[in-house]
Amino acid sequence: MLLNRLSPYRDRIIIIRAGQCVLRRSFIRGYGHSWLTKRRPDLMMGRLDGAPNPLHCCLSRVGVHFLPSVSPPLWGSVMKYIYAYKYLFESPKWLTNLLAASICQLVPILGQMVLMGYAFEIIEALHRQKDARYPDFDTNRLLDYLKRGVWPFIVQLIVSVLLTPIIAIFYSCMLAGIFATPEKGRGAVAVLLIVGFYVAIFVLATLIVLVVLPLSLRAGLTQDFGQTFSMTFVKDFVKRVWLEMILQQLFLLATSIVLGIAGLLLFCVGVYAAAGLIAFAQYHLLYQLYEIYLERGGTPVPLKTEPPAPQGTGSPSASAQDSEGFKSAEGI
DSSP states (O other), X not given: OHHHHTGGGTTOEEEEETTEEEEEOOOOOTXXXXXXXXXXXXXXXXXXXXXXXXXXXXXXXXXXXXXXOOOOXXXXXXXXXXXXXXXXXXXXXXXXXXXXXXXXXXXXXXXXXXXXXXXHHHHHHHHHOTTSOOOOOOGGGHHHHHHHHHHHHHHHHHHHXXXXXXXXXXXXXXXHHHHHSOGGGHHHHHXXXXXXXXXXXXXXXXXXXXXXXXXXXXXXXXXXXXXXXXXXXXXXXXXXXXXXXXXXXXXXXXXXXXXXXXXXXXXXXXXXXXXXXXHHHHHHHHHHHHHXXXXXXXXXXXXXXXXXXXXXXXXXXXXXXXXXXXXHHHTO
């Protein structure tokens, strides 16, 4: 396989653009093709054993320089549902993180804000460095989590306030229909109206999710109430990933029932752990939605703070780090 033969060159792949040699750091993943193999397959053609390969040829020219890291598409426009539950255990402190999330679920309002703030810390960290492990829960940053979680909490609160009267209207219509029916046929009509009520609530909840998810995502990443309510972003987000949004909600609903029952069987104590695990899965699925949205040409959400520039990437010429990189590349 070509990727196996390129394994010694995992950290340094050459691309040629307009007669200039450009060195990009692109990690070739074991499960699929890299960013370069998808977009520039011509660079990977040719023999690597015995014959000159593109890497050696390009390094021999003038004008080779480093560019910032270019990450390959992480999800390939496919949701990884099971991984949303598995990634928690990649951290050595997964038990502490799960315990913190479970405790936050028990504390009303403030606990929910802290959990949301921590969840969006995870989403932003994974978005910035897709190969990195998610950050652990830090009790010294509770105030930071709380301040960050305020924005998505307010968004969900506003939607809940708007949704409550609509549900009340549906419920009132159901009761009015039941009592207006003659007593003889009231039982069958009541069943039909109750079923219709829950179907209407399910459809309404699905529509609400299509609005709440992009708004919550934007609120958690921008940390700015003024930039949150962008209907242009909501429409674009729904247009590109509406199916994945519905499927991930159905997946969460089904798995929540299973985990809830399993938690009850563990002397009811497991319910709290199940709630924390579901929270981790919920926000990782939101992160996946955002990455797929970007892969499909979506507009990135402006982050509150930009990461510092990587060392050794500012100038095409001579820095100690670049020189070491050239030497190591020439020695491959």
